[in-house]
Amino acid sequence: MSIPTLALVQGPEEILAERGVESVVDAVRAAEPEAEVVRLYAASYQPGELGVHASPSLFGGWTVIVVHDMDEADDALVEDLLAYLARPGESVTLVVRHKSGNRGKKVLDTLRAGGARTIEAKAVRSEADKHAFVKHEFREARRRIAEDAVGALVQAVGKDLRELAGACAQLARDVQGTVEVDDVHTYYGERVETTGFKVAEAALAGDEAGAMSLLRHAMNGGLDPVPLVAVLAMQLRQVGRVAAAGRGSSTQVARDLGIAPWQVDQARRVARGWDGPRLGRAVEAVARADVDVKGGLRTEAAVRAPEYAVERAVLQVCRARHGEDG
Secondary structure (H helix, E strand, O other): OOOOOEEEEEOOOHHHHHHHHHHHHHHHHHHOOOOEEEEEEHHHOOOOHHHHHHOOOOOOOOEEEEEEOHHHOOHHHHHHHHHHHHOOOOOEEEEEEEOOOOOOHHHHHHHHHOOOEEEEOOOOOOHHHHHHHHHHHHHHOOOOEOHHHHHHHHHHHOOOHHHHHHHHHHHHHHOOOOEOHHHHHHHHOOOHHHHHHHHHHHHHOOOHHHHHHHHHHHHHOOOOHHHHHHHHHHHHHHHHHHHHOOOOOHHHHHHHHOOOHHHHHHHHHHHOOOOHHHHHHHHHHHHHHHHHHOOOOOOHHHHHOHHHHHHHHHHHHHHHHOOOOO
16 A cells, blocks of 8 residues: 655645545555654744654654644745655655645645645635535435535534534434434524524515514524524525526526525525515615614614514515515
8 A cells, every 4th residue: 555655735724624634644544553643833843843753763663744834834944844855754754734825835836746645625615615515524424415404504503614514424423314404403403593594584485473483482592683683684685696696597696606506596486576676675674783783773773672673674574575664
């Protein structure tokens, strides 16, 4: 089995970078189970430190040297890396972690020229990226997840990729068969993003009783009005963006807007009940509520309570859907 001797893990997404580094360590230990792992950090690096750890040991054995934060390296670390790459050590695997930027570019070019294994850790930020990440996690676990469950999971825990990865692992481990949207709600249904999504869905459908019931339940459970308003605003913006995108295929519109095709289909279904003026009134109502719940004190609603401001906004959205004044 060939042991990798050079590797470059490049990109800003920490969890993917950590996995990339560990994949190299695992590949080395598959052939050398007792391999030692040494981690060097740019912020605390001392000149000559790399050479010390790369020197042959009296007792033999393999060493994996992981250099973290190469993009923050000082001249001493850059020079030591270039010197090492000119004469690589025996029984050593060098892994360089670089987040972004041009710092250390000569080292990166030399690594690539030397045939280093390159592992990408690209940023996962857009809704489409997060959906793709969830699907990949389930494929790796050899499990299935329904399309709407993917969306529900991203809505629930999608702010933090590490938390999203943990949620994928928990559902893959604990749920038998295909993971459905009800399974996501069972495990993560009390998250503010999920609750806000349900409130927004009911409000945009004009279901006043349903929206108010969901909202009051959320408020009684102690959920913060600020992110609830943010989710409502996000859903309104998405309907407006999809409506403005025209009649292209769901896949094409999703690619253009950076969202998932199922979200385009959902937004189009919602948009059928709206026109420009009514959508504008709903957006204005939510914008006022956003100021109120953040302490803007511009309206009577804000003076009374943030909770009242949210309730008023939800009612206005429901009534705008039916062409009524708030």
